[in-house]
Amino acid sequence: MAVSSERCADTVAELVRIPSVNPLHRGPIADAAGPIGEAAIAHHLADRFRDLGADEVVLDEVADDISDDTGVERPNVYGRFVGRTDRLVVLDVHTDTVTVEHMTDPPFDGRIADGRVWGRGALDTKASLGVMLALLEQWRADAVEPEPTLLVVGSVSEEAGGLLGAARLRQWIGERSLEIDQLLVAEPTRLAPIHGHKGGVAIEVTVHGTAAHSALPDLGANAIEAMAHVITAYEAEHRRLQTVPPETELGTSTVSVTTIDGGTGGNVIPAECRITVGQRIVPGQVANEVHERLIRIAHESSPLPVTCRSLLPPQPDGTHGSDAFYQPPTGDLVRVLAESAGTSPTVAPFGTNALRYGGLARELVVFGPGRIDDAHQATECVAIDDLTRLAACYEAWLRPT
Numbered sequence: 528m529a530v531s532s533e534r535c536a537d538t539v540a541e542l543v544r545i546p547s548v549n550p551l552h553r554g555p556i557a558d559a560a561g562p563i564g565e566a567a568i569a570h571h572l573a574d575r576f577r578d579l580g581a582d583e584v585v586l587d588e589v590a591d592d593i594s595d596d597t598g599v600e601r602p603n604v605y606g607r608f609v610g611r612t613d614r615l616v617v618l619d620v621h622t623d624t625v626t627v628e629h630m631t632d633p634p635f636d637g638r639i640a641d642g643r644v645w646g647r648g649a650l651d652t653k654a655s656l657g658v659m660l661a662l663l664e665q666w667r668a669d670a671v672e673p674e675p676t677l678l679v680v681g682s683v684s685e686e687a688g689g690l691l692g693a694a695r696l697r698q699w700i701g702e703r704s705l706e707i708d709q710l711l712v713a714e715p716t717r718l719a720p721i722h723g724h725k726g727g728v729a730i731e732v733t734v735h736g737t738a739a740h741s742a743l744p745d746l747g748a749n750a751i752e753a754m755a756h757v758i759t760a761y762e763a764e765h766r767r768l769q770t771v772p773p774e775t776e777l778g779t780s781t782v783s784v785t786t787i788d789g790g791t792g793g794n795v796i797p798a799e800c801r802i803t804v805g806q807r808i809v810p811g812q813v814a815n816e817v818h819e820r821l822i823r824i825a826h827e828s829s830p831l832p833v834t835c836r837s838l839l840p841p842q843p844d845g846t847h848g849s850d851a852f853y854q855p856p857t858g859d860l861v862r863v864l865a866e867s868a869g870t871s872p873t874v875a876p877f878g879t880n881a882l883r884y885g886g887l888a889r890e891l892v893v894f895g896p897g898r899i900d901d902a903h904q905a906t907e908c909v910a911i912d913d914l915t916r917l918a919a920c921y922e923a924w925l926r927p928t
C-alpha cells in the first residue's frame with residue numbers, strides 16, 4: 528500500500544515539534560522552547576528506528592567545542608534497516624535547524640494548514656526524515672522490505688559550525704570499512720537531483736601596523752592603507768579566475784572579500800585591519816592549495832606584516848575548507864530520482880554535507896522537496912504534495928516488495 532499523504536504530513540509535523548536549533552543559532556525564543564541542539568530529536572529518532580524494526584541503532588556523540596564548553600549533547604543517530612540484498616545505501620538528513628529568533632510564525636507548532644506543514648525545519652530538512660519514517664512504518668505494516676540495506680542518518684551541525692556531523696559519519700563509516708553504493712544527502716532541491724556544488728575556503732587576514740597621531744602619520748604604519756593593497760590583489764585574483772575556462776556546469780571559481788574591520792578613532796593611525804576573504808572552489812582545484820594561495824597573496828601584496836587563519840574548522844585529515852562535490856549526471860540514482868520526480872539533474876549554488884562525502888560512496892546525490900530560497904526565512908513550510916512526491920521517489924529508489 529502506498530503511504531498516505533496524511534501520514535507523511537503528521538510525521539514531519541511531529542519532528543518540527545521537537546526543537547533542534549543549532550547551538551550556534553541559539554537565542555531567547557529557542558532557549559525557552561526546550562533543550563538547545565540536536566539531542567532531543569536524535570533520541571526520538573533512535574526510538575522510532577527501533578520501533579520500525581532497525582536491526583542496529585547507534586547514537587554517536589560528535590565531539591566539538593560547543594559540547595566541550597557547555598555539555599550540550601550533539602549525537603548523530605544511525606538506524607540500519609536490512610534489505611533483501613546487502614547492497615548498502617545511505618540517506619543522510621541533518622537534524623539541526625537555523626535560528627528561530629526572527630520568525631513571525633510559531634516556530635515549533637508543526638501545524639498543518641493550507642496543504643502545508645509549518646514550522647522551523649519543516650522544509651530544511653525534517654521533510655525528508657518524516658517521509659522516510661512514514662514509509663518505513665508503512666513497509667513494516669505491509670511486511671515488505673527495501674531491495675538495498677538502508678542506513679538512515681540524522682547528522683548534527685550542518686547549518687553552522689562546519690559540517691561536524693558529516694565529518695563524523697565519514698569517520699564512522701571508515702572505522703567499520705562499510706562500502707556505500709549510493710548516498711543521498713537531503714536538502715531542499717525542488718526534487719531535482721543535484722550532482723555537484725562548489726566547495727570553499729575562508730580565511731581571516733590581519734595586517735599589523737603601528738598606531739600614531741594622525742597629524743604625524745609618518746610616525747606610524749597605516750594598517751588600513753596596507754590592507755587596501757591586499758584587497759586589490761584579491762580582486763585581481765578573482766578576475767584571473769574568471770578567465771579560466773570552467774571544466775563543469777559549476778562554472779568558475781570566485782574570490783570575495785566579505786568583512787572588514789579596523790581603526791580605533793578618527794585621529795589615530797590604525798595599528799590593525801582585518802578582513803574575511805573566501806574562495807568558492809570548483810572541480811580540479813584542491814582546497815588546501817587554494818587556502819595556501821590566498822595566504823600567499825596576502826603576504827605578497829601587503830607592505831606591512833600579515834597574519835592569516837582559517838575560519839573553517841579543519842577536517843579530520845587536516846584539510847582547510849572543502850573541495851567541490853561533483854559527479855557527472857549519469858548515475859543510476861540521479862536517473863531514478865529525476866524520472867520519478869519528473870525533474871532534471873542540475874548543480875546547486877549552495878554547499879551541503881556532500882562536501883564531506885567525496886569518494887565515500889559510488890554515487891552521491893543531494894535531493895529533497897521545496898526550494899532552498901524558502902529556507903531560513905521568517906516563516907517556513909513544506910507542501911504536502913511535495914511530501915507525497917518524495918515518498919514516490921524514495922520508493923523508486925529503494926524498490927520495496
Ligand SMILES: [Zn+2]
Nearest residue numbers: 621651652714
Ligand atoms: Zn539544510
